[in-house]
Structure formats: structure tokens, C-alpha cells
Amino acid sequence: MxxxxxxxxxxxxxxxxxxxxxxxxxxxxxxxxxxxxxxxxxxxxxxxxxxxxxxxxxxxxxxxxxxxxxxxxxxxxxxxxxxxxxxxxxxxxxxxxxxxxxxxxxxxxxxxxxxxxxxxxxxxxxxxxxxxxxxxxxxxxxxxxxxxxxxxxxxxxxxxxxxxxxxxxxxxxxxxPLPGDQAANAGGTAVRDLADGLRYIRRHQVLGPLMIVIALSDLCFVGPLNVGLALLSDARGWGAAGIGWVLAGFGTGAGAASLLLTVRGRIPRAGAVMAWTITLGAVSIAALAYVPLLPVAVAVALCVGLLAGLSGALCGALTQTECDPAYLGRVTSVSHFFSLGVAPLSFPLTGAAVGLWGPGPVFTASAAICALGGVYALSVRALRRAELPR
The missing domain is CATH 1.20.1250.20 (MFS general substrate transporter like domains)
Incomplete structure (x- = not known):
């Protein structure tokens, strides 16, 4: 560490x-x-x-x-x-x-x-x-x-x-070494290995739906937090200091979620908790765009950070515990592809949308798609009932 x-x-x-x-x-x-x-x-x-x-x-x-x-x-x-x-x-x-x-x-x-x-x-x-x-x-x-x-x-x-x-x-x-590690070096081309990994995700009862949840939640969360927040602060007259305070609230909440997992070590009913925290976090994202006062916005951002930090950590833990070791790198790359690869490319689109319609509608639309990820997770029985090992 x-x-x-x-x-x-x-x-x-x-x-x-x-x-x-x-x-x-x-x-x-x-x-x-x-x-x-x-x-x-x-x-x-x-x-x-x-x-x-x-x-x-x-x-x-x-x-x-x-x-x-x-x-x-x-x-x-x-x-x-x-x-x-x-x-x-x-x-x-x-x-x-x-x-x-x-x-x-x-x-x-x-x-x-x-x-x-x-x-x-x-x-x-x-x-x-x-x-x-x-x-x-x-x-x-x-x-x-x-x-x-x-x-x-x-x-x-x-x-x-x-x-x-x-x-x-x-x-x-x-x-x-983990069981199945040797299977990764069994031969074949890189393209075949990648296709094999994607088939493995598609057929897995938990990992397949989980990748969809990660894509829906991350693609519409990163833009408002990184670009929309600056435009929202400018529209509210909070200035650069306001952005710093809101980001501090978010970071404090995310840090508290990480500390909670570090101390407890296991969250019961991890799949259901992940789904509900994504859904509630989406509601908090939408609320952030309609808060007129900076102190209240900081409090809402703290809630967003707490919920997003907990759901993100549970997504990662479920990915690692559910995945066969031979596919773990490929499965991890798919989850990171959406959150760290594609999501940053949405920054210009988010900025243009806020310029056209204002922060309220853009934050609300983004939150609705994030919430869709949480609702989808609740609708998939295998993912909703997924547990971390004791």
C-alpha cells in the first residue's frame, strides 16, 4: 500500500x-x-x-x-x-x-x-x-x-x-499464485484472449451486469463532478474557493467511505448496498445543482462522496472476488475502460450541454442515468444477492 x-x-x-x-x-x-x-x-x-x-x-x-x-x-x-x-x-x-x-x-x-x-x-x-x-x-x-x-x-x-x-x-x-493463473499463458493471440475475456464477462451472472452498472454510473458521474461543478460554481457566484470547498466535501465523504471499509472489512449484502448507494448518490448529484447556498452544497457533496466512495469500493471488491483469476486483468480493464478511459472524453460534451441548458437539467439528466445503473443492479437477482466472502 x-x-x-x-x-x-x-x-x-x-x-x-x-x-x-x-x-x-x-x-x-x-x-x-x-x-x-x-x-x-x-x-x-x-x-x-x-x-x-x-x-x-x-x-x-x-x-x-x-x-x-x-x-x-x-x-x-x-x-x-x-x-x-x-x-x-x-x-x-x-x-x-x-x-x-x-x-x-x-x-x-x-x-x-x-x-x-x-x-x-x-x-x-x-x-x-x-x-x-x-x-x-x-x-x-x-x-x-x-x-x-x-x-x-x-x-x-x-x-x-x-x-x-x-x-x-x-x-x-x-x-x-492463484488457481487459474497458468491458463492465462496457455497460448493464443492477444485478440483471441481479449475476445475470450469479453465472452467470459457476458456469460457471468454477476460480472456481466456489474460492468453495465459501472458504465452507467461512471459515464454520467465524472462529467458533472469535473466540468459541471466548475460551471455550477461560476453560475452561483461561489468562485474558485467555492469549487475547493465543494471538492473538499466530496473528498471527505469518499475518504470516510474508504475508512469505513478499512475498519469493517466486510459489508453484508454487498450487492444490494452497492445498488442502493448508487441510486441515492444519483439523487444527491441532482440535488447539488439546485442548492443555492455554498454550505449546503458542501454538505450535499459530502453525501455524494460518501455514497459514491462506498459504491465504487464495493464494485471493485465484487469484481475481484467474483472473477476467475485467469481473467482478472481483462475484467478490470473493462471496468476501468468506462470509468478512466471513456468517461474523461465526455468532459467537452458536459461543458457544451451546461452552456446550452444550464447546470440543473444537465445534472438531473446525468443523475437519472446514474440512478438507472442502481435500479438495474437491484433488478438483477444474482447481482443484488452478491456477497463478499466472510
Whole structure:
């Protein structure tokens, strides 16, 4: 978990450094394009990343991915220190990171069952959530301090050190083989492996419906939170400080959900709880657009974070406990494909929709689709009755 925390913290510092370097080196539109470059290869290659994780093992893929990120960011820091490369150079770096993310994310998702017993996977999901929140909370001020002291080069160097710190911890990690691991190396092409994984998901009574639930909830949740929230704050006159307070409320709620799972270790009737938290979280998202006062909006955002954090962790735990180990990388890549690959591509659409119709209708429509995912989960008996191992 320390390795994951360091890697997440490095990722947060890297994104801040890239944003700063891109803004300093070009127009706002050009900077936006540089930051968006990584989303395309991540979406295109995510499913292939699951095949790679199953074939070569998630630990090996995570180690190689973090090594590549460390070397690339270190090279960027040296280049910025010695010269002033153009935006094309930063875009190339973002492109490489998008490709590496497509390998790293499915492998990280497939790793927990190999390092923890099945009855502890919900607790591992809680710990991962806490580590991720810590990376977001600490990464921004750490990156900002590095920029203030030494510019973008120092920030990229800090990110490289954090990636480097995670490597010996990952190499020391003991990974237990799981039944079915050998099946992943039985031969066949990568395309055949991917098709086999998709058939496995489609035929599985729990995983098939669960992937649909993840797609519906994530595709319509990420846009309002990342883009719609800024436009909502501007419309309400809350300003940049208002965005910070609302995001702080969301982060506090999500952190509380992760802490709950970490302490309890198991949530009874996990499938039903996941479905209800998705549905109630969708209602909270819709309510956020109609709240006129900032303190109330912060309270609503806290509820959104608590419910979304709990449902997301349960989705991950159910995925890992229900899946055959031989398919775990591919199944994880499908879930990440929607949440981390396709969902960010909806940002321009969300912004355009809010500009045309205002935040209220857009938040409500997004919440309705999210709620549809929760209602669908309740309607599928196998998913509704899914349990985490005792």
C-alpha cells in the first residue's frame, strides 16, 4: 500500500507539473490539448492492458509501468532544466503516460487478490481509497511547493523521485499464485484472449451486469463532478474557493467511505448496498445543482462522496472476488475502460450541454442515468444477492 500511495502521489505531482509547464508554454487552448492527449491512448489501449496483465502477471506490469514513468519524468525534468522544449515535447510525454496508464491501471486492479485473502479484499479496497485520496490531497501542495522553489523541472523531478520510491517496495512485494493463473499463458493471440475475456464477462451472472452498472454510473458521474461543478460554481457566484470547498466535501465523504471499509472489512449484502448507494448518490448529484447556498452544497457533496466512495469500493471488491483469476486483468480493464478511459472524453460534451441548458437539467439528466445503473443492479437477482466472502 505504501508503494501505491507513493505512485499515486507521484502521479498527482506529475499532472500538476504538466499543467504548469503547458500553461507557461502556450495558450490556454494549446495547454488544454496537451492535457487531453493522454486520454486518447488510455481509452484505446485499456482493454489491451488487461490482456497484458493476465499474460505477464500484474506485479510485473506494475513494476515495468512505474519504471517507465520514473525514467520518462526524470528525462522531462532534465530537459526543462537544460533547455526550453516546446509544447510538442510535453504532448509526447502526455501520450507516453496515456499508454503506460492503459497498462498500469488494469494491473493494479488485478493485484489485490494476489496479495490478500479473499475475505480481506473489501478492506484492501478501503485502503486503496484512502491512499488515492491522500495522493490527491497531498500531491497538489507538494507539486505547488516544488514549482515555487524550482519551477516545472523541480516538480517533474519530485514526481520521478516518488515513482522511484515505489519501485523497491513493489519489488519486495510477495505475490501468491492463484488457481487459474497458468491458463492465462496457455497460448493464443492477444485478440483471441481479449475476445475470450469479453465472452467470459457476458456469460457471468454477476460480472456481466456489474460492468453495465459501472458504465452507467461512471459515464454520467465524472462529467458533472469535473466540468459541471466548475460551471455550477461560476453560475452561483461561489468562485474558485467555492469549487475547493465543494471538492473538499466530496473528498471527505469518499475518504470516510474508504475508512469505513478499512475498519469493517466486510459489508453484508454487498450487492444490494452497492445498488442502493448508487441510486441515492444519483439523487444527491441532482440535488447539488439546485442548492443555492455554498454550505449546503458542501454538505450535499459530502453525501455524494460518501455514497459514491462506498459504491465504487464495493464494485471493485465484487469484481475481484467474483472473477476467475485467469481473467482478472481483462475484467478490470473493462471496468476501468468506462470509468478512466471513456468517461474523461465526455468532459467537452458536459461543458457544451451546461452552456446550452444550464447546470440543473444537465445534472438531473446525468443523475437519472446514474440512478438507472442502481435500479438495474437491484433488478438483477444474482447481482443484488452478491456477497463478499466472510
Amino acid at each position: 505504501a508503494a501505491y500511495t507513493a505512485s499515486t502521489l507521484g502521479d498527482s505531482v506529475y499532472h500538476l507539473a504538466l499543467s504548469w509547464a503547458a500553461v507557461r508554454g502556450g495558450t490556454p487552448a494549446e495547454a488544454g490539448l496537451v492535457l487531453a492527449v493522454s486520454a486518447v491512448p488510455r481509452a484505446l489501449l485499456m482493454l489491451g492492458g488487461g490482456v497484458v496483465a493476465d499474460r505477464f502477471g500484474p506485479r510485473r506490469v506494475v513494476v515495468v509501468s512505474d519504471t517507465v514513468r520514473c525514467l520518462v519524468v526524470l528525462a522531462v525534468a532534465a530537459s526543462l532544466f537544460l533547455s526550453s522544449p516546446g509544447l510538442w515535447f510535453l504532448a509526447a510525454v502526455a501520450l507516453v503516460f496515456g499508454c503506460v496508464d492503459a497498462l498500469f491501471m488494469p494491473a493494479v486492479g488485478a493485484l489485490p487478490p494476489r496479495i490478500a485473502p479473499r475475505d480481506q479484499l473489501a478492506r484492501v479496497q478501503g485502503l486503496r481509497g484512502l491512499a488515492y485520496r491522500a495522493g490527491l490531497v497531498l500531491g497538489a501542495p507538494l507539486g505547488g511547493l516544488a514549482v515555487a522553489l524550482g519551477g516545472a523541472a523541480a516538480a517533474f523531478g519530485t514526481a520521478a523521485l516518488l515513482f522511484a520510491f515505489s519501485l523497491p517496495l513493489l519489488l519486495a512485494l510477495r505475490v501468491a
